[in-house]
Amino acid sequence: MSALKxxxxxxxxxxxxxxxPPSYSARSSSKAPxxxxxxxxxxxxxxxxxxxxxxxxxxxxxxxNIYRRGSSGPLLVLLHGGGFSGLTWSLFAxxxxxxxxxxxxxxxxxxxxxxxxxxxxxxxxxxxxSDVISxxxxxxxxDAPPIVLIGHSMGGAVAVHTAAAGELPTLAGIIVxxxxxxxxxxxxxxxxxxxxxxxxxxxxxEQAIEWSVRSGQIRNSESARxxxxxxxxxxxxxxxxxxxxxxxxxxxxxxxxxxxHGDCIEEEEEEKEEDGEVESTQSTMKKPAAxxxxxxxxxxxxxxxxxxxxxxxxxxxxNLSSTFLQVPVQKLLLLAGxxxxxxxxxxxxxxGKFQMQVLPQCGHAVxxxxxxxxxxxxxxxxxxxxxxxxxxxxx
Numbered sequence: 001m002s003a004l005k006x007x008x009x010x011x012x013x014x015x016x017x018x019x020x021p022p023s024y025s026a027r028s029s030s031k032a033p034x035x036x037x038x039x040x041x042x043x044x045x046x047x048x049x050x051x052x053x054x055x056x057x058x059x060x061x062x063x064x065n066i067y068r069r070g071s072s073g074p075l076l077v078l079l080h081g082g083g084f085s086g087l088t089w090s091l092f093a094x095x096x097x098x099x100x101x102x103x104x105x106x107x108x109x110x111x112x113x114x115x116x117x118x119x120x121x122x123x124x125x126x127x128x129x130s131d132v133i134s135x136x137x138x139x140x141x142x143d144a145p146p147i148v149l150i151g152h153s154m155g156g157a158v159a160v161h162t163a164a165a166g167e168l169p170t171l172a173g174i175i176v177x178x179x180x181x182x183x184x185x186x187x188x189x190x191x192x193x194x195x196x197x198x199x200x201x202x203x204x205x206e207q208a209i210e211w212s213v214r215s216g217q218i219r220n221s222e223s224a225r226x227x228x229x230x231x232x233x234x235x236x237x238x239x240x241x242x243x244x245x246x247x248x249x250x251x252x253x254x255x256x257x258x259x260x261h262g263d264c265i266e267e268e269e270e271e272k273e274e275d276g277e278v279e280s281t282q283s284t285m286k287k288p289a290a291x292x293x294x295x296x297x298x299x300x301x302x303x304x305x306x307x308x309x310x311x312x313x314x315x316x317x318x319n320l321s322s323t324f325l326q327v328p329v330q331k332l333l334l335l336a337g338x339x340x341x342x343x344x345x346x347x348x349x350x351x352g353k354f355q356m357q358v359l360p361q362c363g364h365a366v367x368x369x370x371x372x373x374x375x376x377x378x379x380x381x382x383x384x385x386x387x388x389x390x391x392x393x394x395x
Contacts, residue, residue: 040209042245043226048090049106054114057134064135065114069093070103074146074172074387076378077136078106079155081365082123083306085113085230087242088152091223092367095375099394100382103145107135109155111304113230114240120304123312128158133167146172146387150378152367153179157316163327172387173330175378178366180333181320182342188313191306201301205229205241208300216363223368232300241300321345325353330385334359334377336366355381 045052049067056063067086076096078089086106093104110131111120117131136144147170151159156176163174202208209221209228218224232241321344324331331354333345338358341349349356357377362369382388 038210038213038221039225040206040213040221041225042205042209042229042241043090043222044245045087045090045226045242048094048226055135055138057131057138062110062117062131063115064110064131065108066135066139067093067106068104070097070101073101073103073389074148074382075136075140075144076102076104076148076150077132077159078104079132079149079151079158080106080109080112081153081155082309083112083231083302083304084152084227084365085240085242085303087113087230088223088227088365088368090226091220091371092375092378095372096378098391099375099379100388100390102382102388105136105139107132108230109158111309113303114243121308123154123309125158125161125312125315129162129165132158132162133165136168144168144170146170148173148175148382148387150175150177151179152177153364154316157184157320160320160324160327163329164323171329173332173381173385174324174327175332175334175381176324177334177374178336178364179317179320180335180342180345181317182344184317184320185314188317191313192310195307198302201235201299202232203299205232205245205300208232208241218365219363219369220371223365223371227368231303233303235299235301237298240303321348330381331355332357332377332381334366334374336360336362336364 045067049069051068053066053068054063055066065086067089078086078093080086080088086108089104089106093106096102096104108115110117110123110128136147147168149159149163149171151157156179159174159176162168163171199211202211205228208231209224212218212224212228213221218227229241229245233239234241234244237244321342324333325344325348333349333354333356335341335356335358337360348354359366359370359373359377367374376394379390379394383390
């Protein structure tokens with residue numbers, strides 16, 4: 001056990017359960033070429049997903065936005081971390097689709113992205129599990145393909161609890177990205193101070209993207225360009241900033257697919273922003289010039305105030321390690337560093353109860369920082385467990 005103590009003593013950087021780094025000193029993974037400024041303009045979701053749909057559940061009380069890609073093979077249900085949205089999986093979805101036959105469904109969880117709920121601050125594990133199961137059953141009914149739950153940070157905890165609920169008969173696997181009980185519980189004490197230390201609002205989407213990259217929250221600038229708008233809402237309209245990017249840059253129409261299972265109600269979104277154009281500037285971190293009084297410059301705040309959800313944080317991670325080990329499906333734990341392991345998972349890994357992969361030299365948002373590497377790991381997991389077939393591109 002002395003070796004285990006040495007491992008745990010290396011916990012220099014605590015794991016952030018929200019999907020956010022515990023500090024935001026500049027840690028960008030790469031620098032723009034000399035003489036060329038990095039592009040922080042927002043990207044539209046249609047470059048990475050095929051369809052965006054609204055799924056109405058709970059007798060019309062809640063509407064969940066989902067992004068889908070692919071139409072055959074196992075269903076990868078992607079659950080994001082706290083504060084993020086389904087768009088956090090954009091580059092991963094594009095990459096995994098090129099490697100193996102599969103279909104992906106990224107959900108904007110309660111209070112996040114373009115989803116709308118009666119009680120958006122109720123992020124309890126039980127409520128989020130119910131939400132995920134309702135969306136899956138609504139979309140696929142009793143004809144669901146083999147399901148693999150993939151969750152990052154808070155979404156990883158939700159994935160584990162969803163798997164343990166036993167309400168998904170075709171569940172075939174679970175993949176948890178960079179969250180374990182021990183380090184997550186230790187990090188909770190510092191989360192409020194971190195959340196309050198972030199900028200409260202941004203004058204533009206580009207400035208929010210640049211802050212996310214420069215602070216190290218997302219080290220991959222391309223991923224940040226598609227992911228960050230889903231984390232913001234307009235201070236003028238109250239709408240998710242991802243909708244504003246759609247109305248300003250989209251050249252294609254949203255194509256909501258027919259939803260016929262269960263009590264689903266198909267809801268066609270009406271996104272009509274007259275003044276939602278995203279303006280690209282050469283130096284977005286500089287203070288913008290004052291706008292004329294008759295043309296107010298819209299600002300953006302965080303889509304959800306995570307500081308108000310503190311009462312639910314412990315419930316995400318309580319008994320997470322033992323629950324993960326007991327779920328009777330194939331399991332994979334993907335970490336940004338070996339120091340993330342707690343005692344129970346260390347013992348379980350030695351006993352071969354789950355597969356583990358470490359991807360060093362990336363931040364907590366592993367799937368955004370190195371989406372191609374994560375896609376390769378997931379593709380290998382699916383093939384090893386005979387859940388799909390490989391495309392020609394994947395060796």
